[in-house]
Amino acid sequence: MQSLQAFQAQLHSGALRGARQIKLSAGLREFPRELFALADTLEVLDLSGNQLASLPDDLRRFGQLRVLFASNNPFTELPRVLGRMPRLEMVGFKACQIRTVAADSLPAQLRWLILTDNQITELPETLGERPRLQKLMLACNQLQALPRGLARSPRLELLRLAGNRFTTLPPEVLAMPALAWLAMAGNPMTQHSEQQALQAQALRAWRSQDLQRHELLGQGASGHIYRASPVDGAADVALKVFKAGQTSDGTPQSEMAAGLAAGEHPHLLTPLAVLQPDAAAEIDPSMLAMVLPLLPPGLQPLAGPPSLASCTRDVYADGARFARPAAQRLLAQVRSAVAHLHGRGMLHGDLYAHNILWNPDTGDAVLSDLGAASMLGELPAAQRLQLQQMELRALQHLEAEVQARTR
């Protein structure tokens, strides 16, 4: 729902009685007290894109609230009242101005925490005392260390640390018993390798006048993808134009560096080149872009991304069943793509069925999306190996999901 007036009108008419979900984005500067009329039923509240800097102390009256999104609001502190919410398990405060996360601001049932793109320098030890924690998004902050107790988080499977200030790998990461998906690019511990990868390719960058841009092929969270033709008559390519300077997993620069460093592999979607920014360009010159091979039509994602309920696990189409030979071929190709990345000293970081495009008839597959990939070359060899072993957990989850649907 977009406007406060529309919300109020619906509330007064009784149309919202018993509502379990509300989305309000209307330039709100204060929490609308009218919402308390739904305190007994509301489970999902989305207040993203307002002007809120605080939440009321009696928010805990929302006894059923499980999910709270409040991204793109000028909070400077994670509201402490969240720590007293009895059922709250998903908390999303992306792109606010948060500097402080107090020890008592984390709900006991916390399962999924999004603090991407804030200014956080330190996290409280209580984060390691949330046994249901499964997904932790901390990219693009100012962190140099993690709470020690996170090392023992029994269910923490997905961790995003990209774009912070880590000079070495936080030791807690290697101890996490269930970790399977990790992004850590764009930190001082990886930056040198990323810069080298970008510099090495700078001379081979394409200019925008080398390409004619055509229709939009699709868009994801981080970019718009167009079909484009090289003006020299070479085969068509895909052009990915990044939407913003930061993605949920890191930065476009890190994604491009990883893609270039990964090099070519028949089952990995890696860029052919970056597009040189240029003032005369048809696209906004401040936007970063890269050129990718054009995938043949007929490929489809193996699954959809996780839902609020599945949290770290992909969602497969109802009744999805794969023919055994196709499933085996798919898994062999994905394993070979992962082995290639590991051989290059890298992590994919987002090894998921939703990042695999495949042809269900043949089993031919391409692993895409290096947006969470990390270059591990600057880490000690033993750590590199441990991280790659960790990523094999993601591969095992994928294999189990596919095998469970193979007839």
Ligand SMILES: Nc1ncnc2c1ncn2[C@@H]1O[C@H](COP(=O)(O)OP(=O)(O)OP(=O)(O)O)[C@@H](O)[C@H]1O
């Ligand atoms: N190389 C390509 N060739 C043809 N079509 C492509 C190509 N890459 C992407 N697409 C199309 O664009 C859509 C969006 O791509 P994708 O999901 O990779 O976006 P993204 O923004 O890069 O990813 P993310 O959401 O993970 O940040 C795909 O579903 C597909 O239809």
